[in-house]
Ligand code: SF4
């Protein structure tokens with residue numbers, strides 16, 4: 237039996253040998269360049285990449301140089317190949333990252349996007365150099381239900397919410413990208429409000445949003461009041477008690493109150509996804525005013 241056939245029968249994958257930044261690396265076939273770099277401290281920036289969503293190659297900030305390739309390649313989705321020579325930092329790569337960070341930073345509110353300030357400094361990106369009159373996607377926050385808000389001024393069009401709501405997880409297909417160019421935006425069907433859409437309020441779109449464009453109303457209100465403080469928050473993993481599926485919850489607690497609920501992306505049960513009850517049905521846990529005090533009859 238040939239090597240490839242025996243691997244097919246046994247379900248094993250072959251090793252791929254490549255060079256990353258001058259060092260030889262051996263990883264299983266099918267590994268992406270980003271993952272192959274992961275253990276090597278390359279620290280490639282990513283924005284649209286999410287660990288539970290198939291890469292969409294939308295933001296282009298994770299581009300790397302591959303010898304023999306005419307163009308830079310997105311490391312989040314390109315699988316490694318035998319003999320590949322990858323450079324994660326070069327003048328060309330750094331310039332591409334700088335431009336992506338500046339274009340996004342000058343047109344979108346990235347104030348809640350993790351690590352952007354660090355990357356701007358690292359790549360010398362200065363979004364402000366496009367001036368006060370740069371076109372932006374700023375718009376009022378959409379507040380049309382009690383559970384979560386949509387602030388598309390923070391949206392980088394990464395498609396993660398669309399894919400989480402669609403065939404990759406939720407299969408509700410409530411949202412899509414509508415429009416072109418600066419008019420491109422995430423929209424419900426016919427731009428109806430969420431209560432009038434097919435949304436089931438699973439919040440799986442909030443879970444994957446990398447920029448804070450989608451946010452629990454509890455977090456939004458606390459930020460507006462200036463009381464949101466992640467330094468004072470703790471997280472506790474637990475199992476949802478609403479049904480027997482056994483979904484894993486991560487409770488985010490500030491001042492002894494649950495302020496939002498997420499789900500571990502690496503959970504083999506939920507992969508970060510929940511239903512409306514697990515995601516938003518936590519008020520009964522902390523409705524202490526209705527409880528009888530200990531010892532009372
Ligand atoms: S809450 Fe769930 S159903 Fe509603 S838009 Fe988000 S992913 Fe889709």
Ligand code: SF4
Nearest residue numbers: 391392394395397445
């Ligand atoms: S709302 Fe968030 S998850 Fe959806 S496309 Fe915009 S940035 Fe991505």
